[in-house]
Amino acid sequence: MDTPLAVRARGITKSFGEVVALDEIDLDVAQGQIHGVAGPNGAGKTTLLGLLLGLAVADEGRLEILDSPVGRTLDAPGGVAGFVDGPGLYPSLTARKNLAALAALRGGDRRTADIDDALAQVGLTDVADDRVRGFSLGMRQRLGLAAALLTRPRLLVLDEPANGLDPAGKKHVHGVLTRLAAEGASVVLSSHRMDDLEALCSEVTIIATGRVVFTGPLGKLSAESQELDYRLITSDADTAHRIAQDTPGIKLVAEPGSPAWKDTGVLVVRTLVPALDELVVRLVRDGVAVRELAPVVSPLEAAFLALTEQPEQESDR
Structure with a gap:
């Protein structure tokens, strides 16, 4: 009904x-x-x-x-x-x-x-x-x-x-x-x-x-339909970098040599949700603890920007 x-x-x-x-x-x-x-x-x-x-x-x-x-x-x-x-x-x-x-x-x-x-x-x-x-x-x-x-x-x-x-x-x-x-x-x-x-x-x-x-539902705007950048902090940044390089569908955005890596050991990867899931499985299997994993920009905000990208106007109607 x-x-x-x-x-x-x-x-x-x-x-x-x-x-x-x-x-x-x-x-x-x-x-x-x-x-x-x-x-x-x-x-x-x-x-x-x-x-x-x-x-x-x-x-x-x-x-x-x-x-x-x-x-x-x-x-x-x-x-x-x-x-x-x-x-x-x-x-x-x-x-x-x-x-x-x-x-x-x-x-x-x-x-x-x-x-x-x-x-x-x-x-x-x-x-x-x-x-x-x-x-x-x-x-x-x-x-x-x-x-x-x-x-x-x-x-x-x-x-x-x-x-x-x-x-x-x-x-x-x-x-x-x-x-x-x-x-x-x-x-x-x-x-x-x-x-x-x-x-x-x-x-x-x-x-x-x-x-x-x-x-429609917010689920329709999930990251499964588009690549997003994710911030990844682990217990072993070097091993996480190696595993990420070897995981199909993962693109490294911030890696060793970048300012983010130098300061905090943060990896930023660009990927779809299925490949991200596979990366997490591989990290855990190799004994690497995932301490933080979050989109740099939320899925809703990313979808909003993609759907409405246009010159900014001065005021709302």
């Missing part, structure tokens, strides 16, 4: 004058899934998220959100919350009063306990009574997420939610999003940070110049 969809988009096109921001975009987001949207500046990510939040309407195509068709008028679909280009907040109000005011604007009167719970979830309890004008970018992002949580969304749409976050803030945000998905809510988020997408998302859609160039 197919998983129910929170978002179903077919042939979505959106233009601003002569600029085509989205060109026949298809998108499926399953219920209970964290779905990433990635792409270079100007790809159309923000435009797509704006359509999901009811901040814009498509020129052509069909869009269904939470089983309801989206029409041609500006309207936030029920059960949807989030933000694009950063959350809208009142700088002169405290974090707690911001949430109370935003809840009132939405026609609700959330209890103090609900507001305190939302602040606690994003790690802002200690600054709940501080004015927002003094908040860092990361704190504003977390407060925007807290505001969205007050609506108990079934679909959460976030534009660069990790922007400006320190490690503690990142931990809070990741925890909130993972919990929401586990409880059945769907999350669509855009990010330039490939590590966030890899840590959170089960599927990702990559957009370039307004078109989908890839969509």
Whole structure:
């Protein structure tokens, strides 16, 4: 049985004058899934998220959100919350009063306990009574997420939610999003940070110049389909170098004589996953311990660069 969809988009096109921001975009987001949207500046990510939040309407195509068709008028679909280009907040109000005011604007009167719970979830309890004008970018992002949580969304749409976050803030945000998905809510988020997408998302859609160039599980972007550079540190660098030279499919990028080798005894090899697996088997068989083995660039980032390589534009659409 197919998983129910929170978002179903077919042939979505959106233009601003002569600029085509989205060109026949298809998108499926399953219920209970964290779905990433990635792409270079100007790809159309923000435009797509704006359509999901009811901040814009498509020129052509069909869009269904939470089983309801989206029409041609500006309207936030029920059960949807989030933000694009950063959350809208009142700088002169405290974090707690911001949430109370935003809840009132939405026609609700959330209890103090609900507001305190939302602040606690994003790690802002200690600054709940501080004015927002003094908040860092990361704190504003977390407060925007807290505001969205007050609506108990079934679909959460976030534009660069990790922007400006320190490690503690990142931990809070990741925890909130993972919990929401586990409880059945769907999350669509855009990010330039490939590590966030890899840590959170089960599927990702990559957009370039307004078109989908890839969509599907992260596993489809694994290193098995392309050569990647891997950093290798072992208990015996000289023996590892010899074995690597003799393993079919392994190309040495950094080896004896290179700065990396001189300083740390690091080997950098370029290969596909099957040949890398064979190299590890041979190392272990010869009594060489593998202390570190990791891609120099993550498989998702490598795929992203390969799929979207183009001149960098100044700003996102």
